Amino acid sequence: MNKLSEEKVFRDPIHGYVRVDDSVVWQCIQTKEFQRLRRIKQLGSTSMAYHTGEHSRFAHSLGVYEIVRRMVNEVGDLKEKLTEYEKITVMLAGLLHDIGHAPFSHSFETIMHKKHEEYTVQIISQKSEIKDILDNYSPHLADDVAKVIDGSHPNGILCQMVSSQLDADRMDYLLRDSYFTGTKYGEFDLERILRTMRVADDKLAVKVSGMHTIEDYIMARYHMYWQVYFHAVSRSYDVILKNLFKRLVDLYKENPTKILDEYPMYRNLLTKEILSNEDIFDLDDSTCLYSFRLMSKGDDKILADLAMRLLTRNLFKYSNPQNSQDILSKLKEKGYDKQYYFYWDHQTQNPYTPYNGQTHSIWVLMDNGEIAELSSVSKIVSSICQNSTYQDEKIFFPKEVL
Ligand code: NI
Numbered sequence: 001m002n003k004l005s006e007e008k009v010f011r012d013p014i015h016g017y018v019r020v021d022d023s024v025v026w027q028c029i030q031t032k033e034f035q036r037l038r039r040i041k042q043l044g045s046t047s048m049a050y051h052t053g054e055h056s057r058f059a060h061s062l063g064v065y066e067i068v069r070r071m072v073n074e075v076g077d078l079k080e081k082l083t084e085y086e087k088i089t090v091m092l093a094g095l096l097h098d099i100g101h102a103p104f105s106h107s108f109e110t111i112m113h114k115k116h117e118e119y120t121v122q123i124i125s126q127k128s129e130i131k132d133i134l135d136n137y138s139p140h141l142a143d144d145v146a147k148v149i150d151g152s153h154p155n156g157i158l159c160q161m162v163s164s165q166l167d168a169d170r171m172d173y174l175l176r177d178s179y180f181t182g183t184k185y186g187e188f189d190l191e192r193i194l195r196t197m198r199v200a201d202d203k204l205a206v207k208v209s210g211m212h213t214i215e216d217y218i219m220a221r222y223h224m225y226w227q228v229y230f231h232a233v234s235r236s237y238d239v240i241l242k243n244l245f246k247r248l249v250d251l252y253k254e255n256p257t258k259i260l261d262e263y264p265m266y267r268n269l270l271t272k273e274i275l276s277n278e279d280i281f282d283l284d285d286s287t288c289l290y291s292f293r294l295m296s297k298g299d300d301k302i303l304a305d306l307a308m309r310l311l312t313r314n315l316f317k318y319s320n321p322q323n324s325q326d327i328l329s330k331l332k333e334k335g336y337d338k339q340y341y342f343y344w345d346h347q348t349q350n351p352y353t354p355y356n357g358q359t360h361s362i363w364v365l366m367d368n369g370e371i372a373e374l375s376s377v378s379k380i381v382s383s384i385c386q387n388s389t390y391q392d393e394k395i396f397f398p399k400e401v402l
Contacts (some may be wrong), residue, residue: 014175018066024137031129039284044105045237050181067168068094077199090158093148094168099123103285107238111245121146128277160204166362185223188216200371205363215380222351230347236315239343239396244306316396330401348391
């Protein structure tokens, strides 16, 4: 009853096939909450820098599920140690980990009061099609899936598989984002990682013979951040998006009725502290893109200009923060309001953070049967960890200012 009569497959350029044979997984994919992810681009503004990076969160979520499914079926230790119920729980956690994501990646969250991780838990644990399906399978399933996703599940191995520094989420997005952007930096040998994965000392670990693949994966992560995720063009788009939402909120505070009439798609966001699962269903890329078109024709000059910049990729320029005084005085001279036409952006990244004793670390299973934290045995990883935080600051402003 819990298995489908015939395995279902999704064609996928990263994994070949995504395979589904559990009916609870199949049912969750059919829900309105999961289908919404088709309408949200995984990389948001990154497609402004890499125009082919247009894949959806739907594809990524299926990919994460597929990596978890392979772990529980192909990693011998997991196959033996986990119960059927735990396998279902962790596969669903992989599938549903991004279910509360807003459109346009993280910039949209500037006008939401809760983070997407909290909305993910809300959709799984409060009235939704997904919740009904999980409850129908087992009264504790929704709670257990939510706990794996937020990292509070008592079985740390399950959390490690979905949310750690070497988890199915990161492995899928690095491979997928690298494939769809046409960059090669994100590639690493997933097959080798799965082949050398073990459970030791109640932790997920990788055999020392697979350590070089893990080093490759850490380097892939490092390069993808600087070359793709923090690309200046994508950051510039996000800066304009944040300033546009700031302008929208400021106008709403001045004249709520007018703004709600003009932009009804943002009614719930502007008036409610916490969105309902129904409200989240209405939020996708098309909601935003349509609002930008309306704004570009609206009577507020700043909102119209910022929206038009997004629609036509007329993005802000960037410079070193040491030039900020000069840029700010030029903005003033030319009549630009710095609240909406200036942004100091600070990005930081740790390619790998060794937290000793926590499941979040990456563990290496040595030949003598002991486990060691990755940076203590890998020279490459320990050297990139020495300069532990890589950061970059840029100021953004309209190019017309210069
Ligand atoms: Ni994800």
